[in-house]
Structures are given as structure tokens and as C-alpha cells.
Amino acid sequence: MSSYHLDHLQYLETEAIHVLREVAAEFERPALLFSGGKDSICLLRLAEKAFRPSEIPMPLLNVDTGHHFPELNQFRDRRAWQLGAKLVVRKVEDAIAKGIAVPTPGEVSRNRLQIPTLLAAMEEFRFDCAIGGARRDEEKSRAKERFFSFRDGFGQWDPKNQRPEIWNLYNGRVNPGEHMRVFPLSNWTELDIWEYVKREKLEVPSIYFSHTRKCVRRNGQWLPVTDLLPLKPSDQVKELVVRVRTIGDIISTGMVESRADSVDDIIAEVAAARVTERGSRADDKASEAAMEDRKKAGYF
Amino acid sequence: MPAHAHHPVEILRFNTCGSVDDGKSTLIGRLLYDSKNLMEDQLEALERSADITGGGAINLANLTDGLRAEREQGITIDVAYRYFATPRRKFIVADTPGHVQYTRNMVTGASSANLSIVLVDARNGVIEQSRRHTYLAALLGIPHLVIAVNKMDLVEWSEERFLEIRDEIEDFLPRLDVFKDVKFIPISALNGDNVVERSKHTPWYEGPTLLGHLETVHIASDWNLSAFRLPVQWVNRPNNPRDPAWHDFRGLSGQIAGGIVKVGQKVMVLPSGMKSSVKEIWTYDGSPHEAFCPQSVTLVLEHDLDISRGDTIVGHFLKHTTQTVQAIVTDIENRINIATFDPEPEPDELAVNDIGEIRLRSSRPLIFDGYAANRLTGSFILIEQGTNFTVAAGMLNPPTELVKPEYNDFAI
Structure with a gap:
């Protein structure tokens, strides 16, 4: 007899697919953040599972700090090409040149400068939702975040006033200028990711x-x-x-x-x-x- | 049996609740620490903050109180999720706030749980928040309940005190009567007694440790497999597919909210009442002969019916399964008094964190089940227009008997 039973990866998978489809159905202009890292590789496979045989109904977006591992960018471009997906890349360097991102004197890291670059890209394409591969087990403030994480007109997260998120009902409504960050992998751990890479035979x-x-x-x-x-x-x-x-x-x-x-x-x-x-x-x-x-x- | 063959690893979702300072976050810290799921750099970070603020003692609560404001005030504001595993199960833990004003966050963490742990401080016994959280666990239909009587070390491990608290809760449990099982466990979260390791202070207690119970409680029957329900989330119609074979593909994508569906099975589409049968269950990994709750699938029907995801805009929005409709509250029947569980009739309003029964009218028919029969098709949220705040969450009472499919029909 077949057992009507999901193992942990199947459970996480069905939850993530549900979330991805909610995004496709409720947002006008979503984007999927794809860096070529292991989490976003899993995210992309889940998007295939959610939307095939249709095309993935959203472009891929990546903020290139200019300090990426070259192997990562090559992989990112190749994977997007294999899937026939539209890939939008916005560079921190260009954002600095345009004055969108302003480094403080002596600031070497591009980490902070990704923020204005990403927000400018959201505005440029009027994206109302960005799907990301962040996981709650990564860090303790991430452990506090919802699947649907609301951002105000300045792109800010207000951790003290998050929307309740009850059962599988996600309130995805935003006003113009506001947007949502959505994290289908919220409940995945690092080990789950690698087990999924193995099960799905994903290239990394x-x-x-x-x-x-x-x-x-x-x-x-x-x-x-x-x-x-x-x-x-x-x-x-x-x-x-x-x-x-x-x-x-x-x-x-x-x-x-x-x-x-x-x-x-x-x-x-x-x-x-x-x-x-x-x-x-x-x-x-x-x-x-x-x-x-x-x-x-x-x-x- | 080869060594690597084993039962598939299940996920158990649970939440910890109880009043402020009952030791919820400490308990989770203890579970992680004693089950060796706490990493060295997390411990280092704890030790760093202990040196700065705690006079040297590690505060396990700092593990889950991840926001600056929470650490400053020493309270949990919003639910934090933690993940740990033992060889038998994986666990998703929601550490939920104890303060009354953050009840909505507690409900957020609890709504998807298989099991609720209500902590009771052995010194203070059963207080209003213990009753509120037990009631909410029952209201949310969480199948399994654990009452963890904490800080037993501060009442000299008194069996008498433990039994007093158990009796007090057992007095009102029958009025809630929804749990599949209820377990009472005497613990000290701070010292780890009966959390992962059996305590030497409680020879009178013969039950399992908390982790032992979490690893073995039967959860395989928690999903509804009795009546098929598929709220249509997204209509899958390839535009200009790369493979012309998909040109006429029209699939109905969604997560099965209840029951089992098989190829060839007759189905009914509501609210239209149109009938068809399942031609194919489409998934990325192939086309299985059957699928079950809570799988996410795409169904292809024999007939090309007019089916879409519901959508309307104005008024209060009510989101139920995959449709958002306009709705108005026509009547507030009562408000529950948490101290007595008595309904107080006809209040003027339901304020934040109040619980009561209301009547609703929606702009479109809702195809729903009673919450007791199905948590996913029996629940809804109300969204305020303009602000888009989620202002209320509700459970639907079973529908009246007006519509009754004549034979063994299944609803999509």
C-alpha cells in the first residue's frame, strides 16, 4: 500500500511551491533573486516545480557587487540561459557612478551598497515583490521573519510590526511603492538544502x-x-x-x-x-x- | 535491514507558549543545547553577551530573542523559529510571545503547529495566560498538547504541587475537548531536568522526557485525508510554450487542502457546480496515479471548464484558501471571557486579541468546511482596506446542510 506520508523534504517542497504560486497569483510584477548560490539554485528548481509546463512567470534578478566569485557569476548566467529565463543584473559599480549608492571614505566592502542598488532596481522595474532564498536558520533576526515580509516605501523592514501570518494565508497586499519580500525557503536548514541538491541532482x-x-x-x-x-x-x-x-x-x-x-x-x-x-x-x-x-x- | 534503510524523517512543528518569564525561550535553548544542536559560534555569541550584560551567566533565552528590542527588554515580541533534528525527527520550533498584546504573534506561530507546549510556572500555578494559551491551542485545533510544569526546582520537586496544577488544568480541559493527546511533564528548563535527560529529582514521574515525547508522539494522522479539496491557486496555461505539445495545456495548480485525488476520479467545481473528472495529475516529477494532502499539484480535467482564482476588490477583504473577497461583519454574537470561557453576548466590538463569534457576509460564495473538519478550508483572515493590515483571523463553523452533493462527489 502506498503511504500517504511526506518526508521532511517533500513537506518543505510542497510548502515552498504553495508560497511561490501565491506570489505568481497575487503580485503583478514579481522578481526572483538568483545569485547562483546553493539556496537560490534550490529556489529555482522549486519555481520549475511550481510553474511547469509554463515558463517561470517572473524574471531573475541579481545585484552584482563587483566582488563576486567569478565562478558564481558564470554559473548564474549559464543556469538562467539553460532555463530560458530572463536575467536582470544590476551592478553596485553603476549605482555608485549614478550616485544611487554612496560609499563612505575607506569603505571597501560592497555589502551595504547592495541595499540602494537593489532598491533602485525594484523601482526601475516597478517590482512589487522579490522572492529570495533566505532561510530562518541562517541568523537570529532572520529567524523572526515571515514568509511574506512587508517593506515600506523606503524598503524598510519593521520587525516590531510584522503582519500576522496564520495557517497558509499570506496577506500579499501592498500599496504602490511598497513591496514584499517573500522567502519560500524560510523553514529549510542548511542540511535540508544539501539533501535537496542531492535528491534533485542539482548542479552547484x-x-x-x-x-x-x-x-x-x-x-x-x-x-x-x-x-x-x-x-x-x-x-x-x-x-x-x-x-x-x-x-x-x-x-x-x-x-x-x-x-x-x-x-x-x-x-x-x-x-x-x-x-x-x-x-x-x-x-x-x-x-x-x-x-x-x-x-x-x-x-x- | 541494511543500516541506511530507515523510516523517512518526519517533521514535527511545535510551539512553546505560556506567560512572560515562564521560561519558554530558556526551554528552547535547553532543548537545542542538550540535543547538541547548538553550535560553537552561537555559544560564543551567548558568552560574549553574557560577559557584557549578564554578569557572566549564559542566558539561553538570547538564542531565540533575536531582535535588539527583545534583548533590551528581556521579552519575546515576535515569534522566532528554530530548527533542530534528532535521528528520529526534524523539528520546527516556534518560540511564541507570552505578553497579551502580542497574542497575534503567538497565533502566527501556533496556527501551523502539530503540538503546543504550554509552560506553567510551578510556583505561580495556572494563571490567565496559561488558560488563554491552552484555549487558543484548542481553538486553533492543534492536535497535541503538552503542559510543561516548569521551575520544579523552585518548589522542591514537589509531586503534590505538580498534581495540583495537573488537576486544575484537567478541570477545564473537557470543556475544550479537541486534543488527541495531552501530556503533563515536570521540568526545569534552566537545569535541563526531564527536557532531554531524565531528572534524578522526580522518581515519582514515570512518563517520558519532553524530547522523548516530541520524538514519538503520533503525528502521521494529523493531516486530513478524508474528503478531497483543492483550492485553485493558479491556472497553469503556457503562453508560447517552447514545446508545442503544451500548446493546449490547461492545468489547475494548488495545494491539496484535504483528502486524496486519483486519476479518473469525478470532481465537482464549486461554486459553479460543474462536473468533470481528473484526466491527469501533473507534477514536475511525472504524473502520479494519485496525490494527497498537503501535496502541491496541477490537475488536468477532462473538460475545459471556466475555473479561475477568485478575486474582488473593496470593503474589508476576506481571504479564504486562495480567494480574496469583499466581506462585512454583520453581527458580533459574543465575546469569550478568557477567565471563565463563558461567552458574553452582544459586545459592542471585538478589540485586539479578543475572541468571539461573528457573522459575516461575503461578496462571493465561500466554499468552506468547518474548521474542526479541515483547518485549511475552514479558516480565514480579514484584511483592512487601505492599510492592508491583517486585522483578524477566524475559523468557520460547519456549513449548514443546504448544499449536499448527492453522491460521492468531490469538490475542487
Whole structure:
């Protein structure tokens, strides 16, 4: 007899598909944020599952900081092409040139500058909804966020006044200028993502797998040596066998020493991990409320 | 049986509720810590904040109180979700606020739960918030209830005190009478007694630890598999498909809200009453012979009927399953007094966090079930026009017997 029973991945999948279809049905101009990272790769597969045999009824959007891993951008472009999806890329560099994003003197990181770039892209295309691959297990202010996360006319999140979200009824109504961020993967964990990559046989960028790379020690992390990271005389460069666990900008993403060179190895590694995924992201370590502060300003 | 063959891992969703300072967040911290689901950098962050503000003692509540305002005030404002796993199950935990003014956030966290843990402070016993949260758990139709009598260390692990509290709750439980099972567990969240590890202080308690119960409570029957319901979310019609085979494809996409559907099965479309049968159950992974609640599927029917997602705009909006319609509240029948559970007839209004019975009129017919029969097709929210705030959430009483499909019809 067949069992009328969903395992955990099937449960998370059916929930995410429901959310994606609500977006397609309730918003006029949604966009799906696709970076080429593992979470957005899963998101894209879920969109295929929600909408096939129709085309995915929304363009893909990516904010390019100019500090991306090149492997990531190549993967992003190829995947969008394979799916026949429209890909919109907006660059932080262009936003700086236009005065939309203004770096403070000495600011090297492009992390904060993604915010105005994204908001400008939302305005340019009059997107009323942006679907993202954020997960609640990533960070504790994300743990507070709804599936449908309302943003006011300035793109701001108000964590003290979130809409109730009861049963599977999502209130997606926004007025002109306001928008919604929607997170179908809210209930997924890092391990769920990798198990789904395995089950769906999804391709991921090569930097997730173990490789040899020159790294330098900064603030307790191994950062990749690139032209964007000027070396100091005191720096000791080491060639290590590493992989990325989470992908941010190339100047702030800590490489983890790892021999995991298959999805199975990664699953075993993540299951046994004793630090969280974002433990290797310098941008989150600034303070206990670093993510909350950025999100209030419109960060993803 | 090979070592890797095992029962598929299920997900259990639960929430913790109870009054402020009953130790909800501490309990979740303890569950994560003792089940080795707490990571080193999270512990480091806790220790950092302990050094700064806590005089050195780790505050497990800081794990879930993720907002600045929450840490400043030492309270939970909004629901926080946490995830942990044991070899037997995966858990989605909603840590829900205890303050009365944040009841809507508590309901947000509880509405999708299989199980509710109501914490009761052993010193204070059953107070209004314990009654409110137990009542809300019952009202929301959460199938499984745990009353965790916390801070047992502060009442010298007194069995007598534990039984007193149990009796007091058992006195009013029959009036709520919806839970499939209710468990009373004496714990100390702060010290970890009977949370993951059995306590040596409670030789008189023979039941499971809290985690032991969460791992084994029967949840496979929590989904409704009795009468097929598919609220149509989205009509799937490929425009200019790359594969011409899809040119005439017309599918009805949605998440099954109840029951099982099979290819060839007769179905009825409501509110029109038109009949057809299922030609194909379309999914990305192929076309199965049957599908069941809560799967997300796309149905292709034998006949090309006029079916669409409902939509109307003006007045109060009422969102029910996948349609949003205009609705007005025609009558407020009563307001429930949480202290006595007695309905107080004909109040002037229902204010924030009040609970009561109302009558509604909608601009379009609602195809619904009673909430007790089906949580997904028996629930709705009211959205205020203009602000788009969600101002109320409701459960529908069973429909009257006016419409009764004559034979074993199934509704889409």
C-alpha cells in the first residue's frame, strides 16, 4: 500500500511551491533573486516545480557587487540561459557612478551598497515583490521573519510590526511603492538544502567543493587571495585545501578547510558541523544586531 | 535491514507558549543545547553577551530573542523559529510571545503547529495566560498538547504541587475537548531536568522526557485525508510554450487542502457546480496515479471548464484558501471571557486579541468546511482596506446542510 506520508523534504517542497504560486497569483510584477548560490539554485528548481509546463512567470534578478566569485557569476548566467529565463543584473559599480549608492571614505566592502542598488532596481522595474532564498536558520533576526515580509516605501523592514501570518494565508497586499519580500525557503536548514541538491541532482558552482587556493588569515578567517584584497607585509599566505560553505563577497567570505569534493561529503560535513554556516561571514560578525540593522535598511 | 534503510524523517512543528518569564525561550535553548544542536559560534555569541550584560551567566533565552528590542527588554515580541533534528525527527520550533498584546504573534506561530507546549510556572500555578494559551491551542485545533510544569526546582520537586496544577488544568480541559493527546511533564528548563535527560529529582514521574515525547508522539494522522479539496491557486496555461505539445495545456495548480485525488476520479467545481473528472495529475516529477494532502499539484480535467482564482476588490477583504473577497461583519454574537470561557453576548466590538463569534457576509460564495473538519478550508483572515493590515483571523463553523452533493462527489 502506498503511504500517504511526506518526508521532511517533500513537506518543505510542497510548502515552498504553495508560497511561490501565491506570489505568481497575487503580485503583478514579481522578481526572483538568483545569485547562483546553493539556496537560490534550490529556489529555482522549486519555481520549475511550481510553474511547469509554463515558463517561470517572473524574471531573475541579481545585484552584482563587483566582488563576486567569478565562478558564481558564470554559473548564474549559464543556469538562467539553460532555463530560458530572463536575467536582470544590476551592478553596485553603476549605482555608485549614478550616485544611487554612496560609499563612505575607506569603505571597501560592497555589502551595504547592495541595499540602494537593489532598491533602485525594484523601482526601475516597478517590482512589487522579490522572492529570495533566505532561510530562518541562517541568523537570529532572520529567524523572526515571515514568509511574506512587508517593506515600506523606503524598503524598510519593521520587525516590531510584522503582519500576522496564520495557517497558509499570506496577506500579499501592498500599496504602490511598497513591496514584499517573500522567502519560500524560510523553514529549510542548511542540511535540508544539501539533501535537496542531492535528491534533485542539482548542479552547484565548483567553489562549494574542495579545491586548492591561496588564502590569508584575517580576523580568525581564511580569506581568498585576490587582486581585491591588498596584502600587508605581515600577511602570511598559505596554500590550503578549502571550500566555501556560504558565499558572500570574495573579500569577506571565509574559506573552510575541507576535503569534501562531492555532495555526499558535504552532507556528512554539514551534519557533523559544530559551527553555523554564517560563522564564516565577516559581514555578520560586526555586532549582535548586524543583520537586523541591515535588514531594517532594506537588505535582503 | 541494511543500516541506511530507515523510516523517512518526519517533521514535527511545535510551539512553546505560556506567560512572560515562564521560561519558554530558556526551554528552547535547553532543548537545542542538550540535543547538541547548538553550535560553537552561537555559544560564543551567548558568552560574549553574557560577559557584557549578564554578569557572566549564559542566558539561553538570547538564542531565540533575536531582535535588539527583545534583548533590551528581556521579552519575546515576535515569534522566532528554530530548527533542530534528532535521528528520529526534524523539528520546527516556534518560540511564541507570552505578553497579551502580542497574542497575534503567538497565533502566527501556533496556527501551523502539530503540538503546543504550554509552560506553567510551578510556583505561580495556572494563571490567565496559561488558560488563554491552552484555549487558543484548542481553538486553533492543534492536535497535541503538552503542559510543561516548569521551575520544579523552585518548589522542591514537589509531586503534590505538580498534581495540583495537573488537576486544575484537567478541570477545564473537557470543556475544550479537541486534543488527541495531552501530556503533563515536570521540568526545569534552566537545569535541563526531564527536557532531554531524565531528572534524578522526580522518581515519582514515570512518563517520558519532553524530547522523548516530541520524538514519538503520533503525528502521521494529523493531516486530513478524508474528503478531497483543492483550492485553485493558479491556472497553469503556457503562453508560447517552447514545446508545442503544451500548446493546449490547461492545468489547475494548488495545494491539496484535504483528502486524496486519483486519476479518473469525478470532481465537482464549486461554486459553479460543474462536473468533470481528473484526466491527469501533473507534477514536475511525472504524473502520479494519485496525490494527497498537503501535496502541491496541477490537475488536468477532462473538460475545459471556466475555473479561475477568485478575486474582488473593496470593503474589508476576506481571504479564504486562495480567494480574496469583499466581506462585512454583520453581527458580533459574543465575546469569550478568557477567565471563565463563558461567552458574553452582544459586545459592542471585538478589540485586539479578543475572541468571539461573528457573522459575516461575503461578496462571493465561500466554499468552506468547518474548521474542526479541515483547518485549511475552514479558516480565514480579514484584511483592512487601505492599510492592508491583517486585522483578524477566524475559523468557520460547519456549513449548514443546504448544499449536499448527492453522491460521492468531490469538490475542487
